[in-house]
Amino acid sequence: MMQPKPNLTPANINELSIFSNQNDIRHDLHAYVEYVQDRDVKRLHRSNELNRSDLKRLSKLMSDSSIIEFVESYGFSNWINYIDKLALLFKFVKYDTEGIYAGYTSSEPSFPDNYIEVDTIIYEKFIGLPLIEQEKKLLDLLVKNYLDDYNEFYVTSSLGRLSGFSTWGSATGIMPELDFARARRFLIEVLQYCTPGVWYTTSSLIQYLKEHHPYFLIPGKPKYRHKHDAKNGRYGNFHEGKSTWSREIQISESDADAFERVEGRYVERFLEGLPIILGYIEVAYSKTEYKGYLPEINQLQAFRVNDKFLHVMSGKIIEPRVTVQPNFEMHVESELYPVRILAQLIKLADVVAKDKTSILKLRKKKVLTQLSERGDLDVIKFLENISDQELPQNVRIELEEWIGASEAFTLYENGVLFEGDKDLPDIDRFTIECISPTIRIVHSPDRLFTHLEQKELIPLHIKHRSSALTPLPDGAHTVFPKRGSSVSKSKAGAKAKKPGTIKREVQITFHFPAKELMEEFRKGLIAARCPVAADWGKLTLSFARHYESEAKKIIKALKQDYTIQIEDIA
Template sequence: MIKLEKTDVESLEVFLNTHDLRRDLHTFVRYVSENDIKRAHRDNSLPKAHLKRIAKMMSDSSLIRDINEEGHSSWIAFIDRLSLDLGFVDYETTGTYMGYSSHTESYPDNYIEFSDKTYDNFLNQSLQKQEDKILKVLVADAAPCRNEFFVSAPLSILDKFAYSGCATGTMKHIAFPKARTYLLKLLSNCHPGVWYSTASLIEYIENNNPFFLIPEKLPLKSVEHKKDRYHNFSERKTGGAWGESWGVGNLEDRFQRVEGRFVERFLEGIPLNMGYVDVTYSNEKDEVVPSINKLRAFRVTDRLLCAMNKSIKEPEITVLPNHEIHVNSMFYPAKVLDRLLDLCNVITEDVHTVLKLAKKKVIKQLAVNQRLDISGLLRGLSVHDIPANVKKEIAAWAEHADNFTVYEGFGLLEGNMDRDSAEQFASVAIAPDVNIVRDPQKLYKYLEKAEKIPIYVKHPDSGLKSLADNVQSKFARKNSPKKSVPKRKQFTLKRTIYTILEFPDKGIYEAFTSTLLDNGSVLNTNNHTKTVTFTKKDEKIVMEVLNSLKKQYATVIKDT
């Protein structure tokens, strides 16, 4: 353990990370795997409609407010990029210029692709290896202009250095992954739960490893750069003009002003995002930009020590007699929860997650997979034997499931079948004139060719569809009989006039619909006919979108 100065944080503003990075990462990837997401045409961001749905599923509900108020979420953007860097998803990050007059890149038809093999391989690893993989990706970014000096982390509040010249001189020779790894190892030698002074951490580093960030010997070519190893960094007075700045290379406390600022910004980056530290900030007014000595204190968590000491335990699972399943895990156990959520309802979800076996879910899973051994699954996951009453209940539920067979992709045919059609399509005969059949649409075409005059009905999941009186069926409900004509009453009918906008070109149609979604508006669009249908109240939205496309497309609306 290293010796640092303990501090009182009563007068400081404490910041705790309320997000669960691991849970949010898996939530995001699952959502992508289940949805076709086309990224924004202009800035490659996630469409607002998808952002809102994702935000509602994340660990911190404040993300919904951020999207409603600001139109975006830095945290979701961070999780989005992390899932890309881990290889769980794939999409284009380099745009194209759509013509000689284009000043910015565009991202046409940029759909997110889910890499199921990579993700499954990740899930099949231990929680320790999963944590190591995430940390490695975050630590490994070595770009001279994408680091704590110049880029804000999703939870950071500290301002940054001006990035002008960030890829020149000293910056090109800083090994950021090595510096971050060193700092993480230092933090893992602190007692968890104890508030330490950030200044004492910076002082410790200056006394013991002053060249942890900027190498002692720099192969600089420029004469000016050789004179000042800190030539990339300048500061100015708060409220001062950009031109009124000065370098820090000749100042006595230059280590605190450069390396010290890096330490502050590192603490509110990877360690804070990962839930490894809590931090505090001073409420005093900043005298210089970037701020210095603003992040006054930090405390490490048990999660950091487990991760860095390679001591992350697999989830501990206990099945109770009341059908509750308790899952204890400091790190989000995605694989275990994926297996249990098909069988359980969630009571609480945290480090200590409580689930409860749900009879309907169990019966459904058993009906789909008759070989599924739920007692065996729970026995393999649990640290203790399953209570006898729970085993008995599961066995009873399994008997209920035996009464059900789930047919997916099949249809129900009412009517007598000839031998040829029965051999080709029939699966199970329920009654002499009722059969479960394979390929119902193919059978429908077969019966049409045989001039049987079939009727094809697709029932919704919510219930059986009503049929006309001249259609005979044992299952579908009939339309309600017409009631007697009431006495004449006077009504005022509201008329809505729809306008159909026809686009002659696929390019402008996709640009229009993409911009429409970016603005958070939803209208009736038809990709096949390249048309947009709207009412008078939506005309303003349509015109605003068309006006925003004037630089790319000259449009004239002509009535027909």
């Protein structure tokens, strides 16, 4: 437990400029990986950065839409570069980071044909973890690594605005021995004592550290790699000046405000770094133009933590909640980006919106695709398990119909296979089903034959044997075998026939005069637990023949409101 407990001063932010992170690092990380996974992304030959075309596409996938305009205007994005580095650090992706020196005179490495590859094993293992475990790994990675290069003293955070100290001498003195990860963890621990939603002054945090934990970053007796560095003392690396690179004023440990000028500056830059990037806090800056010595001091004047931060720290985040709506939308509410749940639902639905509440909409085509690919999939059970509640009745009924359609095998009686040009005149009225632009199943073949002859065409009627297709004449335009196109085999050389039984299920198709009657009939079939395939374009309902008795009951019930006659199609 932190001793003594921080007792920070509440802040008045009326005159300050508030900044909160509009990016969701978790969403954007997964969007980046999914993007590079689906295409060949080649990095720039000289700089090894992402090329501009990929930056533009990625900007449209990021959670903050303002990045799109920024990339269009300036051709780069600090945030996308940060996500790019994060994916590499996680080892979700890999690419050459060392390069080659092309010739003896090359002073900079080149990166020819440097494509990004995704390590799907590592990535899938990560997204399979519980959300709190994913978050802990993300936090731990950013605590140990300052992705913006060097550390908070020298380089401005991707989302920050405060400049750093001059890097002159940054590889000497106390700097190589400082444990920045330890300092970041300590500051995160201090922030856990803050009340969420309450603004605190940064100066009171710095004062608390100065009085009770003055060596949280720089040890009282630091180690030096070289003895001669000791003569400059604990603050030998830090200088102030009128410009970014000037070293006019050496900060001395004996100065009364030395802690504020060194560790205080670090605290300001820490707050606009890791906690902001992870969306744990908001910060407030002074609106007054800064005219003091650089790097800036006392500019980030207030901060406040949020509930998400404290939930993560306690390991008790609000678990994702999925709600299936009667309009087939699925609302996914989650404190952290629920990548695993969304990855499952996207296979069944289209994304309508992504935010703290993501909205998806079930799509029949996607559901049928999953049913065809996964024979063991129970869509209704899956959605009820993931939402932890029963589905709305209309959604359940519709899904049952979709499931029935996926299992349907349609057998057409008194139909023939027709092959002909797609632009043949007035052919649609004979069509039962189009298989391709040139092949369809038709009814009334004799009438169709006469119709084609009247149009001065030359139809050809072929009757196939039960054992094999009859070869068509050589001059016929067809996708089927022609005479002489294959070498006949002698009966002596023929292989023994293998036995096989094909089971037939006869389908009944009702053609309706109006949607209203069709809908009432469809509801009756569904209520009778009869799988039915509906074609609203053709106003047809198709179902297995053994449900005919149920259909008759429905017809009898509907005769109370309709005059119904059943006619067979010739």
